[in-house]
Amino acid sequence: MRIDELCASGVTHSFEFFPPKSDEETVRLTRTLAELEPLEPSFVSVTYRGGRESRQRTFDLVTRIQKGGRITAMAHLICVGHSRAEMRDILKNYLDSGVVNVMALGGDIPDDASLAASEFSHAIDLVELAREVGDFSIGVAAHPQGHPRSIDLESDRRFLAQKLELADFAVTQFFFELDEWTRLVQELGALGVSKPVLPGIMPVTTLHAVERMATMGARVPPALIRRLEAADERGGPAAVRSEGIRSAIELCEQLLDENAPGLHFYTLNQSTATREIHSAIFSKDGQRS
Numbered sequence: 046m047r048i049d050e051l052c053a054s055g056v057t058h059s060f061e062f063f064p065p066k067s068d069e070e071t072v073r074l075t076r077t078l079a080e081l082e083p084l085e086p087s088f089v090s091v092t093y094r095g096g097r098e099s100r101q102r103t104f105d106l107v108t109r110i111q112k113g114g115r116i117t118a119m120a121h122l123i124c125v126g127h128s129r130a131e132m133r134d135i136l137k138n139y140l141d142s143g144v145v146n147v148m149a150l151g152g153d154i155p156d157d158a159s160l161a162a163s164e165f166s167h168a169i170d171l172v173e174l175a176r177e178v179g180d181f182s183i184g185v186a187a188h189p190q191g192h193p194r195s196i197d198l199e200s201d202r203r204f205l206a207q208k209l210e211l212a213d214f215a216v217t218q219f220f221f222e223l224d225e226w227t228r229l230v231q232e233l234g235a236l237g238v239s240k241p242v243l244p245g246i247m248p249v250t251t252l253h254a255v256e257r258m259a260t261m262g263a264r265v266p267p268a269l270i271r272r273l274e275a276a277d278e279r280g281g282p283a284a285v286r287s288e289g290i291r292s293a294i295e296l297c298e299q300l301l302d303e304n305a306p307g308l309h310f311y312t313l314n315q316s317t318a319t320r321e322i323h324s325a326i327f328s329k330d331g332q333r334s
Contacts, residue, residue: 046117047182048088048146049213052241057087057307058327059243062314064091064102073314078110080316084323087307088117090148090216100135108142119184120144122175123152124165129174132165136178147175148184149212167204172211187215187242189225193262202229206236214240216309218262219247221269221292223299244300247311248293248318250286252277290318294325301326 051057060081065071081089089110093103103120110118120139122132139147149171165171168185175181185208186192188201195201209215220226226244233242249255252273255265269292276288297308308326310319 046088048117048119048184049182049241051087051117052214052243052306056301056305057243057309058084058323059088059090059307059309060086060319061090061092061245061309061311062106064093064099064106065314066102070314074106077312077314077316080320081312082115084320084327086116088119088146090119090121090309092121093123104135104138104142107139107144111142111144117146118144119146119148121148121150122171123150124168124171125152128164132171132174133178136175136181140179140181145180146182146184148186148216149175149208150186169204169208169211172208176211182214183212184214184216185209185212187217187229188262189217189220189229190263202232202236206233206238209233209238209240212240214306215242217242217245219245219258219311220263221249221266221296223296223303226300226305227303241306243307243309244305245309245311246293246297246322247313248289248322249273250289250318251282252285286318290321293318293322297322297326 048057062074062077065074091103091107091110093099107118107120110116122135127135136147139145149168151168165174172183172185175183185205187205188195191198191201195204205215217226217229226242230242233239247258249258249265249269255270255273258265272292273285273288276284280287300308310322312319
């Protein structure tokens, strides 16, 4: 299935994974996929950070999932470190393997300068190339709090609108308050863009994660931090985890009440928290409970 068609047919629920780097990670991801498959996700996406080895791991995992015939898979692609000819070959290889859903990203600048060279300036260049190569369903990234490298929020929204004029849908970085998503959608609407913007969900399950979330691109709001700290005082780490899950469930319910086109769960290759949140919101057939 094409993700643009899935979005057009109803509310989606999707999961994101990263390709394993070791036998231990492979075992964990295999178990996670088996645990999440009964939830019948609309699609799953697979990330990669760049470099030939990472790219191959992503390709292998995406094509394995897609060829399994039970789950629709989307491959992440990044501009950094690629020539246009190389990226054209990557896109053709995905088409030949039956993968038509791709996520076009700028990508993080790697520490190794030899991997940083690119013939692409921005993710929109990658979207344009994918359109040239084949009939892909193309997603792009959206940042409710603004991309870390954006000059200001106004220019961030303008560039995102330009990407979405060519792409089919967007998936957001994770966030924690409803108005972050509604404001993003409203600002895109003011720029004439109405394509689906799938909200990204990742619960804060430890106090240690609060600082890490900020470095990953989304600040945890003070109200949620206070809520987690109060839970810690009441019952320690287990209570913090429960409160973080509860907060994520509340956000998901609010998003669906505001007619969000779907929910995209960042799993970190683990299923427990995702399954808890999903089961609180959706019935076994994927419909809202």
